[in-house]
Structure formats: structure tokens, C-alpha cells
Amino acid sequence: MGRILVVTSGKGGVGKTTTTANLGMALARLGKTVALMDADFGLRNLDLLLGLENRIVYTALEVLAGECRLEQALVRDKRQPGLALLAAAQNRNKDAINPDQMKLLAEQLAGRFDYVLIDCPAGIESGFRNAIAPAQAAIVVTTPEVAAVRDADRVVGLMEAAGIRNSRLIVNRIRPGLSQVNDMMTVADVREILAIPLLGVVPDDERVIVATNRGEPLVLDKNLSLPGMAFHNIARRLEGEKVEFLDLDAPYNTLLGRLQRALQRKIF
Amino acid sequence: MGESGSLGTLLGLFLEPTEQGIRLHIPPAQTGLDWSVLWPLVEQCLQWTTPWWPPDTAVELLALDRLLDSRHLHDLATLLRGRGLILARVTTDRRQTAVAAATAGYSVEQPPPPQATWSNGRPAGAPPLYIRHTVRSGAEVNHPGTVVVWGDVNPGGRIVAQGDIFIWGHLRGVAHAGCTGDGQRFILALRMDPTQLRIAGHVARPPANPAPDACPEVAYQTAGQIQIVPAWDFVKSHPGGYAE
Ligand SMILES: Nc1ncnc2c1ncn2[C@@H]1O[C@H](COP(=O)(O)OP(=O)(O)O)[C@@H](O)[C@H]1O
Numbered sequence: 010m011g012r013i014l015v016v017t018s019g020k021g022g023v024g025k026t027t028t029t030a031n032l033g034m035a036l037a038r039l040g041k042t043v044a045l046m047d048a049d050f051g052l053r054n055l056d057l058l059l060g061l062e063n064r065i066v067y068t069a070l071e072v073l074a075g076e077c078r079l080e081q082a083l084v085r086d087k088r089q090p091g092l093a094l095l096a097a098a099q100n101r102n103k104d105a106i107n108p109d110q111m112k113l114l115a116e117q118l119a120g121r122f123d124y125v126l127i128d129c130p131a132g133i134e135s136g137f138r139n140a141i142a143p144a145q146a147a148i149v150v151t152t153p154e155v156a157a158v159r160d161a162d163r164v165v166g167l168m169e170a171a172g173i174r175n176s177r178l179i180v181n182r183i184r185p186g187l188s189q190v191n192d193m194m195t196v197a198d199v200r201e202i203l204a205i206p207l208l209g210v211v212p213d214d215e216r217v218i219v220a221t222n223r224g225e226p227l228v229l230d231k232n233l234s235l236p237g238m239a240f241h242n243i244a245r246r247l248e249g250e251k252v253e254f255l256d257l258d259a260p261y262n263t264l265l266g267r268l269q270r271a272l273q274r275k276i277f
Numbered sequence: 278m279g280e281s282g283s284l285g286t287l288l289g290l291f292l293e294p295t296e297q298g299i300r301l302h303i304p305p306a307q308t309g310l311d312w313s314v315l316w317p318l319v320e321q322c323l324q325w326t327t328p329w330w331p332p333d334t335a336v337e338l339l340a341l342d343r344l345l346d347s348r349h350l351h352d353l354a355t356l357l358r359g360r361g362l363i364l365a366r367v368t369t370d371r372r373q374t375a376v377a378a379a380t381a382g383y384s385v386e387q388p389p390p391p392q393a394t395w396s397n398g399r400p401a402g403a404p405p406l407y408i409r410h411t412v413r414s415g416a417e418v419n420h421p422g423t424v425v426v427w428g429d430v431n432p433g434g435r436i437v438a439q440g441d442i443f444i445w446g447h448l449r450g451v452a453h454a455g456c457t458g459d460g461q462r463f464i465l466a467l468r469m470d471p472t473q474l475r476i477a478g479h480v481a482r483p484p485a486n487p488a489p490d491a492c493p494e495v496a497y498q499t500a501g502q503i504q505i506v507p508a509w510d511f512v513k514s515h516p517g518g519y520a521e
């Protein structure tokens with residue numbers, strides 16, 4: 010049986026879909042078979058990021074309605090044969106599917122793939138409940154901002170209550186440099202609050218946005234960019250390899266930087 | 278939690294963790310509270326409590342002198358099931374309630390367990406509540422006694438206790454001790470960076486820049502103000518938790 014992981018965050022726009030797409034590709038490049046499930050019904054965009062939008066014929070809803078077989082609804086990626094996408098219906102609302110149905114689909118996929126990655130919608134309502142229902146573990150994505158971390162913390166707590174106790178953390182969009190000291194937290198600050206193991210750190214990089222718009226995940230690049238490398242490293246860590254974290258905080262750790270942060274420590 | 282939640286707590290409506298699972302305390306009939314008044318409070322109490330228990334935790338209902346029939350028990354069991362709890366046992370000293378519970382298949386306990394403990398003439402309320410995990414954003418703990426947290430209380434987390442609050446970790450959320458008016462209660466944290474502190478009716482927002490290497494501290498109320506002192510100093514000036 011494959012591993013079922015949910016990629017979640019609480020807050021929207023922090024990089025869940027970006028992470029799901031790149032991690033899926035990176036795992037496939039490591040020779041794993043991977044199914045990506047878009048759980049963001051009504052607001053799907055995982056297919057866009059993967060550049061698979063125009064190949065979708067069936068979605069999860071047709072599978073559940075018995076209108077097609079699961080195999081027919083899976084969109085295989087030509088660039089990475091190990092990777093497949095199960096799309097969400099764009100024109101339905103979040104209540105088009107329930108947690109038991111999500112479980113059913115995810116477990117069927119887990120019978121055929123090494124990994125099932127579920128792209129969770131923002132919020133903590135039914136879409137979130139659906140997405141976490143089948144998950145054995147979670148990848149919590151946050152940016153180093155107070156509001157995002159607060160929501161991530163909420164989500165970790167809700168998942169703990171639902172019996173998912175092995176969440177791991179990705180801090181996305183890290184912008185090294187003292188100019189950001191004012192409104193950004195450091196990775197250490199984020200870890201201190203969330204107190205779950207760190208799975209990876211990803212720099213803020215406009216190449217991520219460019220790749221998103223092109224539908225070509227960064228990890229496909231021949232010469233890996235820094236964010237591409239970050240996602241590649243995360244995939245290796247999921248596979249149990251010990252890989253050093255990119256030191257994106259390096260510019261912070263000057264004496265001056267630390268002093269500034271100490272002076273600006275605020276909790277309100 | 279809103280006003281009626283605190284009202285529920287005040288009345289003696291709360292969940293107490295036990296070795297076997299959870300004990301649900303409801304106010305006894307002698308309080309004069311009718312079931313129809315009580316039921317919405319029970320619903321709120323369960324809906325507002327963020328589950329800290331694993332799924333399918335067994336619940337003992339402490340019904341005491343309350344007359345409950347099979348429908349009451351059925352409604353309660355349904356409500357509990359929706360929160361991942363399973364009504365397993367009913368403790369009552371009413372024969373009719375015992376019969377209804379036994380008929381519905383619950384195990385029935387007749388003699389009630391010991392009442393709330395008292396210390397030094399001050400009621401200590403319910404037995405202490407031990408929380409063995411981080412209290413995360415959005416979680417609120419309400420307890421009619423002392424609360425001990427083995428972990429952090431994160432920003433957005435909240436502890437409200439009728440007794441004292443001990444946090445064996447980093448307090449960054451809200452802590453309210455002596456919530457029903459006991460100004461002698463205190464709050465201890467290994468690291469004190471709260472969003473807000475309350476003791477009885479007093480409110481304090483701590484300074485915006487706490488010392489980076491803070492030691493364990495105690496917050497207590499004196500002369501109408503909340504003071505924060507190193508725990509070690511508090512122990513010396515307040516042996517046994519009282520001002521000398
Ligand atoms: N590391 C990054 N650097 C720059 N932009 C990023 C990064 N990660 C995500 N983004 C951008 O942020 C936006 C939101 O990302 P997305 O993955 O859709 O978030 P979510 O799925 O959490 O709502 C997208 O425009 C994406 O390109």
C-alpha cells in the first residue's frame with residue numbers, strides 16, 4: 010500500500026498547490042509512482058500548475074458516480090510516466106463529495122501508487138475535512154508570516170484531534186535578507202511555535218511563479234534552481250534520506266541581525 | 278467560549294479526563310435546573326470543547342440525582358458520538374435512571390465517586406486537569422479547577438480555569454485563572470509571553486518586549502494589579518501559594 014499524505018495549511022495562497030505539484034514530480038523523478046488528488050473542489054488549479062488542464066476528461070465525481078472507472082479518470086503525465094492526476098470538478102461546490110468518498114478514492118489509489126498526495130483547500134471547513142479524512146500523515150505548508158503560522162497551528166491542532174499526529178512542516182517563500190526582518194519570522198521562530206518536524210524550506214523566488222504560469226514544475230528543469238532543489242530535497246527526505254536543509258537564514262545570523270530581531274521581538 | 282459556556286462551567290457542567298476515558302459532570306437536579314434548560318448547555322459544552330481525546334473515547338455520565346429516561350440517554354449518546362465519544366457508563370443514585378441506563382445497554386454505577394476536593398478551607402473545585410499536548414491556536418480549555426499543561430499554549434490558544442494554571446512550557450496565548458472570581462489564584466509558566474493574562478476580574482497585557490532569556494515566572498494579583506515575578510521569588514514570598 011502506498012502512503013497517503015495531505016498537503017495543507019489553513020491559510021490560502023501559501024503554496025499548497027505549488028508544493029503538491031513539485032513534490033509529486035520530484036518523487037516521480039526518484040522513480041516512485043505518485044497519484045495527485047485535487048481536493049479543492051470548485052477552485053481546482055493543480056491541473057494548471059502541472060500543465061495538464063487540457064487533458065482532463067473525467068474527474069473524481071464521475072468516478073464516484075460510476076460514470077467511469079478510476080483508471081479512466083487518471084491523467085498520466087507524459088514527462089513523468091510515474092505521475093498521475095485525479096482532478097476535482099471545477100463547477101461543483103465543496104459539498105459535492107464527503108469524507109467517506111474521499112477515503113474510498115484515496116485508498117484505491119494507494120493500492121496502485123507509492124504515494125497519494127492530496128492538495129487540500131484553504132480553510133477548516135468541509136473541504137478541509139474531506140482532504141484530511143484519508144490521510145495517514147500531513148505536510149503542513151506555511152509562509153514565515155504571523156497569520157499563516159497561526160492558521161497552520163490551528164490546522165495541526167485539528168488534525169491531532171482527528172488522529173493525524175505525524176505532521177511535518179514546510180516553510181515556503183523565505184526571503185533571506187535583513188530588509189525583511191520587520192514583518193517576517195525566521196524558520197526557527199516558526200518551528201518554535203508549531204513544534205513539528207521540519208521537512209523543508211523553500212525560498213521565495215519568482216521562477217516559482219513563472220513555472221506556475223507555464224505549467225512546468227520547477228523540478229523538471231535540467232539545471233535545478235534553488236527552489237527546484239528545495240523541492241527535490243523534500244522528496245528525498247520523504248524517502249527517508251538525510252539531506253541538509255538549505256541555509257536560507259544565513260544572512261540573518263549575523264550579530265547585527267540577531268540584535269535587531271531581539272529588539273523587535275513582539276507578540277502582539 | 279461565550280458567556281453561557283462559562284455559565285455551564287460555573288454550574289458544574291464539564292468534562293473530566295479519567296483513567297478509563299472521560300467523565301461528564303452535569304449539575305445535579307437539586308440545583309433546580311430542568312433538563313430542558315440544561316440540554317442546550319450540554320450541547321454547547323460539547324460543541325465548544327475542542328476534542329483533546331482520541332476518537333471513540335469512553336464516557337462516564339455522572340448523572341447523580343437526575344432522573345433520566347431512555348430518550349434523554351439516547352439524545353446524549355448521539356450528541357457524544359458526534360464528538361468522537363461513546364457513552365459507556367452511567368453513574369446515578371436514582372433507581373429509575375439506573376434501570377433506563379441498564380435497559381439501554383450502558384453499564385451502571387450506583388454509588389457516586391468522591392466529591393470535589395478541598396484544601397486549606399478553599400474549594401479547589403474539580404480535580405486538576407492535565408493536558409499532555411500543545412494547546413494550539415483556536416483551542417480553548419475550560420475547567421472548573423486547576424489546569425496543568427505539559428506543553429506550550431500557543432498564540433490563539435486559551436486556558437480558562439477556576440483554579441490555578443501551571444504551564445510547563447511556553448505561554449503565548451491567553452490564560453485566565455480564578456475565572457469565577459477567586460483573586461488568589463495564580464498562573465505559572467516556564468516562559469511567560471502571554472497575549473493576555475487574567476486573574477479573577479483583572480486583566481493585564483504584558484510588556485511588548487519580554488526579556489529574551491526569561492526564567493519561569495508567576496503572575497498573581499495584588500492590590501488590584503497583576504504582578505509578574507520570577508517563580509523562585511514567588512515561592513519565597515508565597516509559601517504554599519499564599520502571601521506571607
Ligand atoms: N516559493 C515561492 N516563491 C514565489 N512564489 C511562490 C512560491 N510558492 C508559491 N508561490 C506563488 O504563490 C501563489 C499561491 O501559491 P499556491 O501554491 O497556489 O498556494 P495555495 O495552493 O496554498 O493557495 C502562486 O502564485 C505561486 O506561484
Ligand SMILES: [Mg+2]
Pocket residue numbers: 025026027049054129130
Ligand atoms: Mg491551492
